[in-house]
Amino acid sequence: MTNWINAKAIKASSFIVIKQIALILAALLFATIFLKASQFEAWAIVNGIKTSLTTDLAGTIRWATPLILAGLAISITFKAQVFNLGVDGQLYMGAAAATVVALALPNQNGVLSLTLVFVAAMIAGAVFALIPALLKVYFDTNEVVSTLLLNFIALLYMEYLVTGPLRDPDASTNLNASQALPENTWLPRLDYFEPSAANVGIYIAIAMAILISFVYYRTKLGYEIKLVGSNPRMATYGGMMPKRTTIKVMAISGALAGIIGAIEVTAIQHKLLAGFNPGYGFDGIVVSLLANNNPVGVIFSGLFFGSLKNAGINMERFTDVPSAVTEVVMAIIILTISAEILMPKIIKRIKISKKNKAHRQEVSQND
Amino acid sequence: MIDMMLNSEVLASMIRIATPLTLAALGCLMCQRAGIFNIAIEGFMLFGAFFGIVGVMFTGGNVWIGMALSMVAGTILAALFGLVIIRFHANMIISGIAINLLSLGLTSYLLRAVFDVQGSIRALNIEKLSPVNIPFLDAIPVIGPALNGQSIITYLSILLVILVQIFLFRTKQGLNIRAVGESEDAARTAGVSPETVKWFVVLFSGLICGLAGAYLSTTIVSEFTENMVQGRGFNAFTAVVFGNAHPIAVWAVTLLFGFADAVGIQIELLGTGIPPSVVKMFPFILAIVALTLSSGIQKFKRDGRSLRSLSIKTLKIKETKSEEEE
16 A cells, blocks of 8 residues: 555545445435335435436436535634534625626626626625624624524515615516626536526536635645534644634635525526525535535535435425425435434444454463 | 514514514423434424415314314424434434425425425415403504514413523423433433433424414415415524523524514615615524524633633743742
């Protein structure tokens, strides 16, 4: 084995992958039994995922894009032991900023205006994430509660925007949405998957995942985040400032959430629509947990949950199976991961029994 | 303006709106006292709201059975939460989020599976609880008419506030709960089982939040809508933090949130031109300000103390140094 491959690390990570796959299978099995018990088609969800990964890959990519970004936004905060449950709110703010900028820009160069739109969305998301971060640092306000409450404020603010100042004056009375964005600010969709909503956003998401893993493993900030997350006292002792790290992490997380908002607006809706977000923030928690907070792992777990979400939507559309069953699957996955129910207990037991055996042998030899 | 906001009608709706918050906050408060960070109450409430309507629909309109069923359902969901956090030591925040997600998914799913409808279901045959009339209350100006004629659950919630206050601060079991919250190891040394105490408070919160949910779906309205709790659980949690997990203070805070909501409805009814979404933001902004104030005051108290001790220490060090130099 060459020096740069750490055999132990590979063994550990492959073990995690096997563990997570076992967990997914268990959750899907549970969902199947559940569907069977309530007299729907039992294999609906398994078939749905199969379709999502073969014929309807476009749908999977469409849903995986926001989920990967949300997973990244959550994972970076989890690493630093901060809880940002306000990804939804930051996403709304990003979407609103993207819309405002896109509508205000003069019709010019596409790439330049798109960049401006995305930068605006990232700033808006980061600034909105800074509110709970600063409150936490200066007033010790619990960020779990403040971010949850800020979600509702952002949602209502967006509702206010699309019913008031940004509302399209020509829209029909019952549709609350902004004017359509000018075409030069549309994020291109993937030609191969026409006419679906799969778009260039997936490249942005993957690039972000690689960027974040670079930050983790190759920069001072990444080291700070890991150390502050695992042992804030030692980090302080080592001359770091955990509070400053908290602020940085929240800003990055908010900026990532802002990108989701910008992608949803510029690539999918092409306008600001009231309540367009199907809870990506909480889905991001599942994505991040399944990937063990590893940014590259987030790409794969985001793709899996994208396919699951797509399967749910297809099920709702083509069969009578409610898509809510996918939420149940997600909840089961979070609960089992956070409780570490499946594997560690069993392994611990095996280890203990091995130890006991060895001990017994020793004792018998001594006799 | 003040007349418009402080009449007995607004106060009555304040008490009505605050009732589920008070009930949920009492459950959350007990958990907080035992050191459990319980944001799953949002999910418990949603579960209760759904099963309240289920009970009503299947018994031909009996609200009592609906409420009993919702309490059972809330307790079952709480048992799952307890299993994960007490037995398996999972992270409370993440498990709480998972429970909320599970509750949202399961209720939407069962709505389709059991009633074959999507979005919401109305209980047409419901026999609502008749408001309780207490004659002597009317004699008190403003507050009297507001307090009178509420649902029996409202009076029950006020009674529970007092009972929880007595239970926590005047009984041995209450002391045990607080001891577990302060220091688990110390409690264990004193012969209290932290696991038993935690199971008790978690199941209690499930029971009472189930009732709070049933109050939402069977008393305030007579229907169940997907995700109908809409952050009330989080607001109740904020009330617990702001009220420092003290039953009477927490009750006062829930009343404050109820008041903010009631004033919002009043403003909307009067048509002052303020957009309804901005008005609806008000309780949430109030909650954040409240949260920041309470945690900020605590922080400054603590910092003030440590600063003072720090300055004394540095003075002493300086003194000793100067002495040495001499």
